[in-house]
Amino acid sequence: MERFHRNERIAVLLKTMCDSPGETFTLGNFAEMFGSAKSTISEDIDIVQNLLEKFDLGFIESLPGSAGGVRFVPGFSKNKTRTILEALCQDLSNSQRILPGGYLYMLDIIYDPRKISEIGYIFAGHFYKREIDCVITVETKGIPLAFSTAKYLGVPLVIARHNSEATDGPSVNINYVSGSSKKIQTMVLPMRALKRQSRLLFIDDFMKGGGTARGIIELAREFECEVAGIGVVIETLEPSKKLVEDYVSLLTLNIVNEEERIIDVKPGKDWI
Amino acid sequence: MERFHRNERIAVLLKTMCDSPGETFTLGNFAEMFGSAKSTISEDIDIVQNLLEKFDLGFIESLPGSAGGVRFVPGFSKNKTRTILEALCQDLSNSQRILPGGYLYMLDIIYDPRKISEIGYIFAGHFYKREIDCVITVETKGIPLAFSTAKYLGVPLVIARHNSEATDGPSVNINYVSGSSKKIQTMVLPMRALKRQSRLLFIDDFMKGGGTARGIIELAREFECEVAGIGVVIETLEPSKKLVEDYVSLLTLNIVNEEERIIDVKPGKDWI
Numbered sequence: 235m236e237r238f239h240r241n242e243r244i245a246v247l248l249k250t251m252c253d254s255p256g257e258t259f260t261l262g263n264f265a266e267m268f269g270s271a272k273s274t275i276s277e278d279i280d281i282v283q284n285l286l287e288k289f290d291l292g293f294i295e296s297l298p299g300s301a302g303g304v305r306f307v308p309g310f311s312k313n314k315t316r317t318i319l320e321a322l323c324q325d326l327s328n329s330q331r332i333l334p335g336g337y338l339y340m341l342d343i344i345y346d347p348r349k350i351s352e353i354g355y356i357f358a359g360h361f362y363k364r365e366i367d368c369v370i371t372v373e374t375k376g377i378p379l380a381f382s383t384a385k386y387l388g389v390p391l392v393i394a395r396h397n398s399e400a401t402d403g404p405s406v407n408i409n410y411v412s413g414s415s416k417k418i419q420t421m422v423l424p425m426r427a428l429k430r431q432s433r434l435l436f437i438d439d440f441m442k443g444g445g446t447a448r449g450i451i452e453l454a455r456e457f458e459c460e461v462a463g464i465g466v467v468i469e470t471l472e473p474s475k476k477l478v479e480d481y482v483s484l485l486t487l488n489i490v491n492e493e494e495r496i497i498d499v500k501p502g503k504d505w506i
Numbered sequence: 507m508e509r510f511h512r513n514e515r516i517a518v519l520l521k522t523m524c525d526s527p528g529e530t531f532t533l534g535n536f537a538e539m540f541g542s543a544k545s546t547i548s549e550d551i552d553i554v555q556n557l558l559e560k561f562d563l564g565f566i567e568s569l570p571g572s573a574g575g576v577r578f579v580p581g582f583s584k585n586k587t588r589t590i591l592e593a594l595c596q597d598l599s600n601s602q603r604i605l606p607g608g609y610l611y612m613l614d615i616i617y618d619p620r621k622i623s624e625i626g627y628i629f630a631g632h633f634y635k636r637e638i639d640c641v642i643t644v645e646t647k648g649i650p651l652a653f654s655t656a657k658y659l660g661v662p663l664v665i666a667r668h669n670s671e672a673t674d675g676p677s678v679n680i681n682y683v684s685g686s687s688k689k690i691q692t693m694v695l696p697m698r699a700l701k702r703q704s705r706l707l708f709i710d711d712f713m714k715g716g717g718t719a720r721g722i723i724e725l726a727r728e729f730e731c732e733v734a735g736i737g738v739v740i741e742t743l744e745p746s747k748k749l750v751e752d753y754v755s756l757l758t759l760n761i762v763n764e765e766e767r768i769i770d771v772k773p774g775k776d777w778i
Binding site: 239240241242244245246247248249252253254281282285288289291333334335337338339340341342345346347348350351373374375377378381382384385388389390391392393395400401402403424426427 | 511512513514516517518519520521524525526553554557560561563605606607609610611612613614617618619620622623645646647649650653654656657660661662663664665667672673674675696698699
């Protein structure tokens with residue numbers, strides 16, 4: 235009494251699993267959804283697995299045991315990642331992006347849903363093995379990226395702010411020193427925002443000195459949480475010594491030469 | 507010389523189109539991708555269309571003419587939308603959400619990737635006919651939601667901030683009066699962030715007096731842009747007269763009674 239054709243089941247399986255990365259589905263879940271035998275679903279999942287591989291979209295992980303099932307893990311191959319990062323470098327190298335003071339205009343990239351989804355996919359693929367409970371960022375520019383990464387890891391997002399609001403409830407404040415400008419800044423996180431003992435992934439758009447990442451580590455400590463990963467889109471080559479050690483950057487910004495209108499940005503060392 | 511089975515094509519078609527809402531694909535695009543005849547692809551697309559209907563995920567729009575093709579439009583049926591909104595109301599009615607001052611803690615909802623994706627889907631389905639060029643929000647709490655809506659509409663996101671930064675380049679500042687507290691606030695948007703003559707969709711988490719929406723309309727005017735839609739997750743019942751008229755709210759917050767620990771929140775009038 236199959237109510238769905240195989241081609242329909244495969245399509246819905248692929249979409250359902252990709253839309254809920256990290257979520258464990260049992261064969262029973264799908265058998266019920268389609269009114270099919272578990273053995274049929276198992277064959278379907280092999281086809282989906284094969285498709286994910288062919289189209290370089292990630293893979294399906296099987297979890298054994300009574301709580302077992304299958305779950306989708308997003309991620310691109312190293313080749314595809316490099317292609318994406320090289321396109322990003324080319325886009326960023328456009329000299330019209332140079333702003334007074336040698337800054338780089340990149341809001342059009344870090345707020346672009348398609349580009350940010352790709353980058354979130356890359357981060358999720360890179361960090362999923364670290365058993366992240368929650369993605370954290372500091373307002374504002376890293377939020378779309380952190381949200382996208384959280385979505386592909388299937389975990390909640392938490393946003394630290396610079397000021398608290400009445401709608402936050404009781405909150406924890408910390409002061410931290412910006413790594414590059416040495417200015418003292420404040421970071422606030424509502425008490426309710428984080429479960430104790432969580433493993434956090436800090437995601438941001440840009441790292442210069444690493445002061446913000448350092449601040450997040452201190453904030454996490456107040457919540458008895460651990461920063462289990464740090465990922466940024468761009469780090470600057472200088473200062474070469476950052477305030478944090480274990481981090482991943484997708485791109486390295488070597489130089490912005492305002493006078494000669496040259497931007498030198500390359501994929502980071504982990505991706506070459 | 508078909509390289510892919512129908513079940514593989516259907517699955518990849520569904521995923522490709524759903525991942526790029528609003529993007530027009532020609533039959534030729536897909537024929538090339540799969541090495542199949544256009545007539546075959548056309549049958550495949552009928553199956554995908556049928557699946558989207560069965561699973562209440564949106565529909566495929568055919569665009570005639572030489573620039574024609576097919577594109578995916580996200581959206582849920584009214585029934586499914588109502589079910590989602592009712593679940594949201596139940597979640598929000600938990601008295602533990604009440605904060606001192608009668609505020610409602612809802613950061614866990616408005617930063618939750620799964621819930622926010624559903625809400626973004628609802629907004630995209632509601633507003634896609636208005637030919638939106640760009641989604642706009644004001645930092646911070648509405649950003650995940652606005653990003654998600656932009657993604658499902660297939661358009662860029664723009665974020666107005668309260669202060670400008672060196673990485674923004676030249677920017678436009680406006681002052682606006684908050685509708686409820688009557689405080690004067692500032693909104694900044696980089697000159698490069700918006701193309702002139704764009705049609706904007708303003709998305710936010712909460713509307714009380716409507717002052718922020720009013721501010722966005724004024725900011726848009728400085729860029730010769732038009733606010734073609736306004737969507738918020740929750741509006742408060744009072745004040746009943748907002749500073750803007752044409753807006754859509756998913757939920758209405760009737761009352762938060764701090765003493766009796768009662769929260770009364772219902773799906774908005776457009777969804778009943």
